Amino acid sequence: MFSAIVSRCPSHFIRRSKSVILASKRWTTHTSDPDQKMKATVLNQEENAGLMIDAYSQVGFRLNNGLSVVGPIAIFxxxxxxxxxxxxxxxxxxxxxxxxxxxxxxxxxxxxxxxIGNRLDMRMIQYLREKKISVEILPTEAACTTFNFLNDERRYVAGALIPPYALKYREDDMLQAQLKRKKLFQSTADDGEIW
Structure with a gap:
């Protein structure tokens, strides 16, 4: 079962669709100038979409392009x-x-x-700093969110991610799994298939 990152990250990190709309509003003082209206800019267009991590499990990761990757990943x-x-x-x-x-x-x-609780050898941190690479060492859940945020900001970021062994389940995760199972069961019953 994948644990969705969307339900765990702060509201300013949430990515609910393939296109994210950033809205900015210029405040006016009662003018009819057409430039003084709300503008929206679409970020993350399909053709330029960077990879984001939508979910993770004990066996791997699911990306925003629909790809599921088994095991530890190096993501760019x-x-x-x-x-x-x-x-x-x-x-x-x-x-x-x-x-x-x-x-x-x-x-x-x-x-x-x-x-949480896993420790990386300090010599590896020193090795990366000698190579002029900043490093963030986090539990995988937080590392996925951090990678997504930095990638969305168009930073030159890479992720080296190991799937977690222990997963935290929330009521929302269980509800989403039940809804998906119910929807799958209904679509199968509608097709006339019998298990």
């Missing part, structure tokens, strides 16, 4: 790769070298260490 604004680590203990200079050789150089690397 326009691409995603399988990251060959089995856990936090496998994060070393060799597994991080990919992030140090990229051109243009990434500004910040967001490392999702899985669950």
């Amino acid at each position: 604004p326009k691409s995603v790769l399988s990251w060959q680590v089995s856990g936090i203990q496998d994060i070393d200079e060799d597994s991080l070298s990919l992030f140090t050789i990229l051109e243009p150089k990434i500004e910040i690397l967001v490392i999702g260490i899985g669950d």
